[in-house]
Amino acid sequence: MTINSSIAHAAKNPDGSWRDPHDLLEHLSSVGTLAAAFAEQYGSGWARLAGRWHDLGKYRPRFQRYIRLASGFEADAHIKGEAGKAPHSTAGAVLATDRFGSAGRVLAYLIAGHHAGLADWFGGLEGRLGNADSRDELNEALAENPPAELLDAGDFKPDLRAIPGGKSGFSLWVRMLFSALVDADFLDTERYMDPDKFAWRNCWPVLSELARLFDAHMANVAATAPPTPVNALRADILRQCREKAAAAPGLFSLTVPTGGGKTLSGMAFALEHARAHRKHRVIHVIPYTSIIEQTADIFRSIFGEAVIEHHSNAESDPERENHASRLACENWDAPVVVTTNVQFFESLFAARTSRCRKLHNLVDSVVILDEAQLLPPEFLQPMLDVLNLLTQHYGVSVVLSTATQPALSTRAYFDARQNLRGLDNVREIIDDPDTLYTKLERVQVRLPPDWQARTDWSQLALELAAHDSALAIVNTRADARALWEQMQVHDKGTLHLSALMCGAHRSRVIADIKTRLKAGVPTRVVSTQLVEAGVDVDFPVVFRALAGLDSIAQAAGRCNREGRLANKGEVVVFVPPKPAPLGLLRKGEDACRSVLHGITEQPLARTRFADYFERLYHACELDAHGIASLLEVDGKELAVNFRTAADRFKLIADEDSAPIVVRYMGEDGQDDSIDKWLATLRKDGPQRWLMRKLQRYTVNLHRRDVAKLLAHGDIAEIIPGLFVQVSDVLYHPTLGLDPDGSPHGSTSLIV
The missing domain is CATH 1.10.3210 (Hypothetical protein af1432)
Structure with missing residues (x-):
């Protein structure tokens, strides 16, 4: 020039x-x-x-x-x-x-x-x-x-x-x-x-190469799997997924009971469908950040580094992005993307450049919505609208993968505000889901004899302690802590899982649970619902606090998962000391009561879920934030409220929570990796590889609790919008972060 x-x-x-x-x-x-x-x-x-x-x-x-x-x-x-x-x-x-x-x-x-x-x-x-x-x-x-x-x-x-x-x-x-x-x-x-x-860009293998790796992996799985009835059914599910993949692109459902192998069978469908219709990538969308790592690890063990894992537990304030951090943001040009509902759907409604950048790479892709029943009702209408547009006009095929298919077809009510513009051309991949459910029925569900009688935590702890190995799933983190404390009377080795534990801590506990169960070591666990999606544990007995019917079904998937018990596993539904918090949890609980009232047989029959979801959605405002109207174009002015819609479309309200990096030092308390990474952050500032490391040590807390911890000196703001543990007793080795803070006067500065 x-x-x-x-x-x-x-x-x-x-x-x-x-x-x-x-x-x-x-x-x-x-x-x-x-x-x-x-x-x-x-x-x-x-x-x-x-x-x-x-x-x-x-x-x-x-x-x-x-x-x-x-x-x-x-x-x-x-x-x-x-x-x-x-x-x-x-x-x-x-x-x-x-x-x-x-x-x-x-x-x-x-x-x-x-x-x-x-x-x-x-x-x-x-x-x-x-x-x-x-x-x-x-x-x-x-x-x-x-x-x-x-x-x-x-x-x-x-x-x-x-x-x-x-x-x-x-x-x-x-x-x-x-x-x-x-x-x-x-x-x-x-x-x-x-x-x-x-x-380094555009050096990815094509999906046809990955399909060969997948086929080899699945052949090895088939050759080494024990010849159990459950494994025979999983093999048949896999076969059906491969056979149906030639169907024309569009909307599909994959309705398979928990433990039926949906993750790998869904990928088999996606790869075959991509091969048949020249799709460019597979995007696997997961509801919870807490399980994304293990799903990505499953795919990475098959496909190597052709998998990108995109979520955002530990991002600095987006208003302070710089050249380096924006360029580091993934544009989803990899052949296999594992991401979250938050990242996927918020990007589709975004206004920011870094969030929108990836959207064109959705064209001609296969999207698997894992645990599709967990799409949040308050955003359901705009979500369904965008899924319809993607499948009808952008070459996207969408698979709704779940054991409990939500009722997403179009419905009209006398009150038009309750109407739903749904997904009306969804094709089921499984030939006969009802027969499959019957064959994969591995549990007996015991409902409360009196739906009004509440079970206190001390009583439940006594029942839990009566079993060598049992899992109790409750509705809130506070409930998990309360039950765990009651269990100390009976079994001080009771394990605990909740989102107050960082990802590294949860992963270690889950691995410990699996090892103990495999070895036949008595194992009692108290958990929030995070164990219900993507955590493949197998207990003989599961206690589940009254919740949505889909949550009870997911809990049942953690009981007799492999079908190895001589008799069916036992799932006990109990009414907890307090009702679920107001909002979606309470509405799910109420809809469940309504559907199961008077039921004595097969409470988890597949046909009950459509009734449950219709009742749940009817009780909810399906576009609570007015996203559809904000994005409706004024035909004369071409006026659209892009920025306002993006600001309102927040599956997790950013203003309500903030990330805290905790000093989890491993099982023996000697792993100082987190201190080294925090030192690098203080010295060099945020870098994508470093923030990805810190994600594993992050706990999200409500801002009112963050403000309290900050005022007490228990945490400090290390970069704008990201906090770090200061008190050396703020993080419990079993329970994780204590939102109430450390006892007065017990802090020691570490930052």
Whole structure:
């Protein structure tokens, strides 16, 4: 490039010398080409033009002076775009509306948002486009005579009649275009700024290669599995999944009782379906962060490093992201992604660039929603809307995998507010689920003789102690602590599991439980419901506090799981001392009482779950935060509330909880790894590999409890939004973090 050429970015070589600057025309052309390729199936022309015009404002002299002199060629000049540092992201947006009128607002959303994220129209983008400074930005850029080929829209004609899903699909379509733009921008910037990192991208094996690894693994499993009736049924489930995979893409259900091998059979379906229909990746979505590691480990043991695991237990404040942390955010270009409901669905409704970046890679993928019954009712309607759009217009196949299929078909009620726009073309993979359930029935469920009579913890502890090995599952962390304390009278070796324990601690206890059960060592465990999803333990007796019917079924899946008992396992449902907290838990408990009232036989019969979920959903507001209306486009103005919808779509209310890194030192208290990682965090700041390490030592706590611990000096804020244990007695070796804090005067500073 010539010395007078306009610059997009500048960077130093490792030896400190300045490399040739990143030519602006080259950057805009490359981003346009890459964005168009990403959006090939749903709007390549829109994406190409957004890419070519997204940094048009960088032609203005103010930006060129800034990048050549004022910024010192800092890397973050591209990413931050703070006020006063030569704004440049509005010029292309104004040009788009000048050229194409109201249709140009689609491009304006993308271009104006490529740093700060998608904005609301009213109170946001509308005012910004009409601002005199924005007009000046465009005029100053055009005065520098950008290349004519850059400004030429060619044969592009904006056609809003071709939007995937029409008016109902507008907001998702804009987010998909936005994803194509911002990922292309990040990648082309990375290619210049960090060529070594860029060189590592797109080195993944294709799914057909992974299918061969999977087939070899499953052949080995079949050859070494004991010849039990349960294993024979698992093999048949696997066979059916493979045979049904040739079916046309769309919506599927995989209805298999707990312990039936859904995880691996679901992957078998996904790989075969991908092979038959040229899908590019498999995305396995899990409800709880607490179990994502073990599922990812299962797949990693088969596929090696072709698996990415994406969740966010220990992220720094997103408002303080920098160039390094944004580029480190996964864009889901791997062939196998294991993620959480939070990450998956919040990304689909996001406005931030780092969250939206991955969306275009959902196109032509297979998505497995594991434990689909745990989709939160208060967001159910917008979730179902987006699943319909993905399957109908973006080549996505979705598998609803669960032992207790929720009632997700369309329903209309006299009160229209209770209506559900559901999933109406779901095909079941299993030939005869009812027969399968009968064959896999391994437990006898004992219901309370009196639904009004409550069982106190001391009484339950006595019953639990009467069994050599038993599992008790309760509804809250406080209940788990109370029952565990009562068990100390009978068995001081009683184990405990709850989300007050960090992931490393829980994993160690779960491994200990499995080892003890396999060796026939008496094992009594008190747990919250986290044990009900993805934790493959096998007890002869399980006690379950009254809860939703799906939770009772999941608890039953931890009893006689392998069918090795001479008789059926025993599941005892009891009414705890206090009702479940108000909200979803209470509504689930009430719906369960209603469905099981007067029932004496087969309380977990498969046919009862549709009735249960209909009652549960009827008691809930299925779009409690008004997401669907916020994302409904105004046909005249193309007005959408992207930012407000994203802020409201929080499956876990960020403002209600905060992460605390605890000093869990291993079973013997001698493992000082956490201290080393915390020292690195203090010295070097957040790095993705380090934050992933810290995730395993993180406990989320309500902010009111965090504030109390902070005031008492039990914790400290190590980086904005992330706290660390200070008191050396705050973390109990069995119970985990004590939300009430350490006894007064017992702290010792360790940070």
